[in-house]
Amino acid sequence: MSVQNQRIARESGRKPALSIDGLIKEFKPSRSFREANPHLLTDRGTVQAVRGISLDVYPGEVVVLLGANGAGKTTTLSCAQGLQPADGGTLQLLGENPWGASPELRAQVGIMLQDGGLPQAIHPIELLKHIAKMYKNPASVDDLVQRLGINEFNGTTIRRLSGGQKQRVALAAALVGNPKVLFLDEPSAGLDPQSRTVVFDIIREQRERGVAIVLTTHLLDDAQRLADYVYIVKRGENVTEGTVAQLLQETNEQAHTVSFTAASAISLQDFPAHLRDSVTLTQDSPGQYSLTGELTPDHLNALTTLFVSQGIMPSSFTLASRTLEDVFLDISGRDIR
Numbered sequence: 001m002s003v004q005n006q007r008i009a010r011e012s013g014r015k016p017a018l019s020i021d022g023l024i025k026e027f028k029p030s031r032s033f034r035e036a037n038p039h040l041l042t043d044r045g046t047v048q049a050v051r052g053i054s055l056d057v058y059p060g061e062v063v064v065l066l067g068a069n070g071a072g073k074t075t076t077l078s079c080a081q082g083l084q085p086a087d088g089g090t091l092q093l094l095g096e097n098p099w100g101a102s103p104e105l106r107a108q109v110g111i112m113l114q115d116g117g118l119p120q121a122i123h124p125i126e127l128l129k130h131i132a133k134m135y136k137n138p139a140s141v142d143d144l145v146q147r148l149g150i151n152e153f154n155g156t157t158i159r160r161l162s163g164g165q166k167q168r169v170a171l172a173a174a175l176v177g178n179p180k181v182l183f184l185d186e187p188s189a190g191l192d193p194q195s196r197t198v199v200f201d202i203i204r205e206q207r208e209r210g211v212a213i214v215l216t217t218h219l220l221d222d223a224q225r226l227a228d229y230v231y232i233v234k235r236g237e238n239v240t241e242g243t244v245a246q247l248l249q250e251t252n253e254q255a256h257t258v259s260f261t262a263a264s265a266i267s268l269q270d271f272p273a274h275l276r277d278s279v280t281l282t283q284d285s286p287g288q289y290s291l292t293g294e295l296t297p298d299h300l301n302a303l304t305t306l307f308v309s310q311g312i313m314p315s316s317f318t319l320a321s322r323t324l325e326d327v328f329l330d331i332s333g334r335d336i337r
Ligand SMILES: Nc1ncnc2c1ncn2[C@@H]1O[C@H](COP(=O)(O)OP(=O)(O)OP(=O)(O)O)[C@@H](O)[C@H]1O
Pocket: 027, 028, 029, 049, 067, 068, 069, 070, 071, 072, 073, 074, 075, 076
């Protein structure tokens, strides 16, 4: 499905819970930054951290915003949450401009920040009960505490909690008000596998309830598992968008990887000449190989024929198609900037 058709399917007569159109956000950089990067400055001496990002989030879907460090994700979400004013473009959160939004609107929005943003000197359950009192129809604090295993560490103040424990409290705090829109900044960062599974289940339940969820993450495996729709941004601009299936299909339908472990040295020269062009063979670590590219059954046949002729029994052999991580690295570049 094309991006346009995908958009129509998502809209289907509904209004987005969050709509961002052409967001611009500028910062006044430090003097040293200005001197080192004059080419990045606007006429006003500012730097544009966000240069026209647009995105929509509909009720009952998980939208994942992906981008390298500094791409503008946090700035975009912070404008969408009404924490900073935009310098251009339009934002609508549940029909209102989030900057200067009414308390009624704020009560319908749950925010889980990257650094927790929680008061430090209080115990977790006391904090959650306190937050619950601010809402007319709060969620059950007991349920959240039980689901997220908060009892285990309630004897400790927030300041002394581990990173993963703080994350769990921050998620509970974002959910206490039964929000219609949920912002999750790196919700699974630092979580152990058990907590990660619980957090994923909770996110999916919120989606089933019709909550509009927007999240950022650098864990692309998590993004692939959770996302109904993905936006990829780079240097403050949209680069591409779509469902995970659509992004995988559009970028390179044919690409697969065979990973295998072989005790003997193997080279592409061992393959029939007509099968060498469309693939690459790399040795990722001693004896661990990846054959990547437009693989056909002939490539698999050539590989197993090679195993037979050289008496190799691979200790592992995996065929995988491209992942969201491959798409992201192709789009955002593989180098650190
Ligand atoms: N208050 C600020 N003053 C100056 N520059 C800022 C400010 N906030 C953000 N920036 C700059 O804006 C750009 C975008 O930052 P932002 O935090 O939105 O990126 P991000 O995509 O969330 O990155 P990360 O993945 O590292 O969290 C960066 O270059 C950052 O240095």
